[in-house]
Every structure is written in structure tokens, then in C-alpha cells.
Amino acid sequence: MDQVLFYAAAALALVSALVVIGQKNPIYSAFGLIVTLCSLSVIFGLLGSPFIAALQVIVYAGAIMVLFLFVLMLLNVRSEQDAPGRGGRTLGAIAVALVALLVAQAGAVLVRAEPGPAPAFDASTQRMAEILFSPQFLYVFEATSILILAALVGAIALAKKDF
Amino acid sequence: MDHPSFVHHAVLLSLALFGLGTLGVFLRRNVITVLMSIELMLNGANLAFVAFSRAAGTLDGQVLVFFVMVVAAAEAAVGLAIVIALHRHKDTLDIDAFNVMKG
């Protein structure tokens, strides 16, 4: 059952990712991205990370994507021109080649790696909270709140009509 | 759920998502779609973190994913604000239109 779910979710993620980059209308891209994010959330859950899975839906699929859609509506974006931009195909080919190189190397490592017994793993929300609020990460955690605040102020300042 | 090949396949999926995101950055001309492609790349990276965290049995990868999400949220907010400002100035979202800053 888990395997079926995993591969179904993986396939869905790949297909919707293709939709994200293949569609000319950014609204469709955005919906495709939402599907990708949600299916990734399923995979996170299957990998034993309920906290990240929940965050993926709430923060990513919820907050961030709503922001994207909001901007798309606000700017009333039409579909873009047909051809990719200057040198897009060539550069894209080089980029894919580079990533393929990476995939090949990673595959080689993974194939050789013996799948050992899965270690005991507890990524419950309680454990996550204990780690995030431990002295090791507490200050980083607090720093992210300042980062968010700064981003908030920055976004307001940038998007204001007259500055 | 304990199937070890999950981890392998999740890593491969993450690479695939990262590659697709990269491709999107290169092929698309709409700034917002480019930003979404970047989100795709970030999710690929996140998936790799979660998979390795599962394989290693430690939670450090999970914590990193948490921070990546926070940064992604901030990046999206600022990035979209910049997009709005750019659109206001040039009345277009074509990424190739914004090439004034060249050497």
C-alpha cells in the first residue's frame, strides 16, 4: 500500500512539475506547482516526517502559492510569447547536461551503496520542537523571525507605489 | 514505509525535480514562472534533505528543511514585490526586458 502510494505520488509530482515548466499560461503553472507540492507532502509523510509534510501543505501550498496566485491576478498576466528567451534552449541544454552528470554520479553512488537496515527514526512534531528550541538551533530560529520581518518590510517598501 | 529503496528513489526524484526546475528557469520568459521554477528546485533539494535525514536517522536534515522553507517564504515575498515594482516600471514580465545592469 505504501509503495503504491509512494510511486503514485512521485509520478504525480513529476507530471505536475512538467506542467509547471511546460505551460505558457503562468496560472496553469501555478496550479501545477501546487499539485507538485502536495504530492511531495505525501512523500514526506511516507518518509516518516509528518511535521515537514504538514508544513509543506500549510506554508508552501498554502501561503507561498497563494502569494504567487495573488500577484498573478494583481498583474493580470497574459500568456507569454511563443519562443523561449535569448539562448534559452542552448543554455537549458547545457544545464540539463550538467544536472544529468550529477544524476549519473549520484546514481553510481546510490547503486553501489548497500541499503542497510533503516535506523530508528522519530521525526514527530514534539521531537522537532525539542530540537528547534534546543540551544543548538534556538538563535538561528530567532534569527529567521528577524529575516521574515525584514522580508515583510522589504516587500512592502518595494511594492509601494510611490517611493 | 520502511522500504530502503524509498530513500534511493526519493533522491532520484529530487534530482529530477531539481533538473526540471532548472530547465524551467532557462526556458521560461515570464518572471513569475521563473520564480516558480526556483521553488521547484528548492523542493527538490528539500526532498533530498528529508530522504538523507531518513537514511541517516538524524533530524538535522529536517531542521534544515524547516529553515529552507522559511527562507523560501521570505524570498517569495521579496521576489514577488520586486516583480510588482518591475512590472510597474516596464509594463512587462519578460525576463529579457530587464537587462539594463550589464557590464
Added chain:
Amino acid sequence: MFEDPVLNVLPFAVLLLPLGGFIVLALFGDWIKKDEEEQGACWLACATVVSAFALAVFTTVRLYGLASGAEGLRFSQPYLGFEWIAVGSFRVPINLLIDPLSSVMMLVVSGISAVIHVYSVGYMAHDEDKVRFFSYMNLFVFFMLLLVMGGSLPLLFVGWEGVGLCSYLLIGFWYRKDSASAAGLKAFVVNRIGDAGLILGMIFIFHAFGSLDLVDIADNAGALAPEALWQWGPVTIACLLLFLGAIGKSAQIPLHVWLPDAMEGPTPVSALIHAATMVTAGVYLVARLGPLFHQSETAMLVVAVTGAVTALMAGTIAIVQTDIKRVLAYSTVSQLGFMFLAAGMGAFGVAVFHLYTHAFFKALLFLGSGSVIHAMSGEQDMRRMGGLRKKVPWTYVTFLIGTLAIAGIPPLAGFFSKDEILLSALHNPTLFGIALFTALLTAAYMARLLFLTFFGEFRGGHDAEHHLHESPWSMLVPLVLLALGSIGAGFLKVPHVVQSVFRLPEPHLPHVAWLPAVATLTGVVGILIAWYLYLAMPELRGSLAQPLRPALRVFAAKYFFDHVYDGFVRHVVIGGSDRLLWKRVDEGVIDGAVNGAGSLTRAFAETLRPVQTGFVRHYVLLVLAGAVAVVYYLLASAERLAP
């Protein structure tokens, strides 16, 4: 350190009173000035210095009742939780040292200062900037007391630099006059040369003793190996460097050029700083480090010869000067040379003795000249004076006493100290001859000054004669006090009092019966020569001047020191800087390096510029390539590490 806390604080009180006066005047001077005659500020300044003198007397009397007094008493800083400098083994607490030498100096400085402060009230009565004047004077007294009471060389150095600063400020007091501010600058710059020597000397001393405390140096100097003539050991080098500082401050050849120009300052300043106290700091330094100098024959010889040559040259220059204050200035240089001669002969006590008597009669002479200048409404040229003895009788009488004292007529103060200097130089016939001849010159030029100013007919014109007036009582009382000092000071046997400071046996000077007679005779002959040339037979002067013309011209040109220095600065320093350092080194090397760095960066930037295309895609590819390279490297090394 004493059980009695009051006693421990007493020297600090002496020191800080003038500083307090300075601070009050500097901060609230304008407010005090509001009263009608502006006299409040003046009397405040006087009060601090007079009470400092009173406290100094009290301190000396109290401390010399104590049994251990003769060895010198160290006063540590009271009520301070920290030392001034504490760096590793280099420690400088704020310590004062009271021993016979610093007591004598402290009393001379505070006493003469008190008298001159009172005098200044009258002298500066018509100046609109009295508050500034008195605040500088108070600051000077503070630094001078710090110089003579400081228990370690760094503290002495603070005082040393402080008096230099005050000297600069007071020489240029009338800063609207170009010559005054130039003279201040000259004094400051020339003193810096000496001060560099002093600092280097301090470094050598610290290297040798591991301490800069004056008592430590005096106690341990005897343990150092004595260095023979022309043996360039560390002691000799340290002493010569310190002596460089001393000749800068005490205006000895070749750094004497600033003192005559310093006469641009107000006359009380000339009397206090440039005659009685500050310029004697060099003598004090040599005497204070006497035990050290005593270990080096070379240094002693250099000190003695410098002193003798300076005494002679300054004496000859003084003969041809026409400005009343410049005669006195060269006379000061000459007398300081006498002191160094005595110190170089090993008679440090005698040097201090002459310093002490000289302070009285030279301050008296300067204040007297100030009174004359006051009477003449600012005229300083002796050729326009004459016959003043009836117009300003008090000034005349006191000035006469000062002249007789400096000429060495018994039983006035100068006789005793000069007699002892001649006695200490007796075993070196050359230096003794120079000293005796200079004593003759001293009597002659001082008598010339006296005769030109107070005798004969008035030569200043009718208007000036009409304005002649005796000075107010605030100027005459100091004159009388100093005249009494000039009469009586010689009876205190200072060399005997201060001898313990030098950690040396009292030099056994032979009792030479004929010497006092010869010394007296020299003074009388000098005065008689001047009397013949300037009063009895003035026509003799012209016929005598004819064969002596070349010599007189050299004297009038002050041995060309200023010309040589001017030429050196103009051609070597400025010319060299202009042609070599500016045109070649600065424009060529330094500017070249700076411009080269700029054009190199520019060339790099031009090469790398095309990378910035303005297209996001290109940047992304570069970033991606970098990221792939890093991850690829990690994966590859992971593979290599795998078993």
C-alpha cells in the same frame, strides 16, 4: 610613605594648586573678567602660586624634621586605584620625590613664580588678555613643579614637555605680532630636537636599569662599570642623548638659537620661564642624573666643554647687543653655560648653587628691565635710553644690586656661586681660563647695560622723556624682594645641602686663598672697562672698534648660527624635499604605485566586464555550474571513501 595622611598629600597639594588655578581661569576666566578692573583673575592666579610657595616651605620644614629626610622621600599617589602606566615590567606610578635637590628647586620655582606673578599684575595691567596670560602662567608653574618634583623620568618628561608648551604659548602670547608667533614656533621646534634625545636617553636608561624611577637610578648608577674617555658604552650614549635634551631646553650651543628670540614674549615670561626656571631644567636634569653622568668621562667632558664654549660665545654676543632684553637673554645663555661647566667638572652641587643664585638676580634683572620698558612705554633699544636713574630710582637701585650680583662682587649671591664654579674648574687650566674671561665679559656687558640705561643723558626724545614714570607698587615690591634675595641667597651653602642626592663623596675642593680675590678683581675690572668705554671716555670706543671690527661683526651676527640653520633648512630640508622627496619619491614611486593599483584593477575589470551580460539566464548557468562542480566533487570523494 607616612602614617600621617596629610603629610603624604602635602606635595601633591603644592603641585595641584597652580593646576587648579589654571583650570578655574581657563574655564571660568570670562566670568571672573566681568568685574570692573579685571583684577580678580590676576589675584586668583597670584593666590594659588603664593599658597603653593607657602605649602612648599611648610613641606620642606616638616619633612626635614624627619630623620630619614636626607636620603630623599618618595610620595606615592594618594587615593588612586591605578598606576599611570603599567605595561609588563614597565611601571610608572604617579610618584613624587622630595629630596634636598627637588626641595631647593621646588622652593626656587614656587618662590620666584609667586614674586613674578605679583609683578605681572602691574606689568600686564593694560593688556586686554590678562586672563589668558595668567592661566598660561599658572599652567607653567604646575608643569615646572611637576618637572622638579616628579619621582620618575616619565613624570619629569611630562613636566618637561608641559613647560615647553607653556613657553611656546607665552612667547607667542601677543600672537597678532608675526615675529612673536614665529619666535614661539622656533622655540617649540628647536626644543623638539632636544626632546627626541631625551626620549631615546630614557629608553637606554630603562634598558640599563629596568626602571625609570629617579631613586632607583641614583642608587644603582654607581654599580655600573665606569666608562673611560672616548669609550662608547651604553652609559655614555644614554648620557649624551639626555644631554641633547638638556641643551635644547637650556639653550646651549648649538641649540641656543631659540632663547634670544623668545624675548618676544612679555617680560615677566622672559623672567620666569626664559631666565629663572624653565631654561634651568636642563641643568636640573644633568644634576639629577649626576650619578649616571659621573660614570662616563666622555659625557662629563662634553658637558663641561659645551658649557664653557656656550658661556664664552654668548658672553661675546651679549657685548654688542642693543636690545635690553636680548643682552639679558644672551647673559642667561652664558650663565647656563657656567652651570653646565660646573656640572661637567663633577661639581653638580655647585651647578645647582649657581642655578639657585642665578634665579634670583636674573629674575631681578629681567623684572628691572621690564620696569624700564614699562617706563619707556615699550621701548627696548638701549640707544634711546640713558639717565634713567633719577626718573625711576627704585628700579635703578634694585637693578644695580642685580648687576653687582651677576658680576660677582662680594658679598652678593653671584660671587659665591661663581667663585665655586671657578674653583671646581681650577684643575683644567683651559676651561678655567675661559671661565675667568667669561666672568670678565659678564661684568663688562652688564655694566654696559647699566651705564647705557641709567647713566648719561636721556636719548629718547622729548615726548618719551615726558612719559617717564616709576612703576606701580605691585612691580616694585617684587623687585625689592628679589634684590634682597640676590643679596642674601649666597649664604645658604646649597652644594653641601644637596650633595647626598648625587650619591657621591663631597668633592674635595682645595682652599685657594687667591681665588676669591681674583674673581672679585675680574668683576671690578670688567665694570671699569665698561665705565671707561661708555662713561669716562666714549671717544675711546671708536678707535678701539677699528682693529676689532671683524670680531665685532662676528659677534653681531651671533656667530652665524641662524644663517647656517636657515641655509640648511632652506636648501637641504626644503630643497631636498621639493626636488627629491616630492618630485621623485612622492610623484614617482608613491603616486605611481597608487595609480598603478588603480589601472591594474581597471584592466582586470575590463577583462571581466563581458561576463556581466544583464541576462539572468547566463548568471543562473554560472551559479549552476558552480553548484554542480561542488556537489560532483563531494559525490566523487564520497565514492572514493566508500569501502
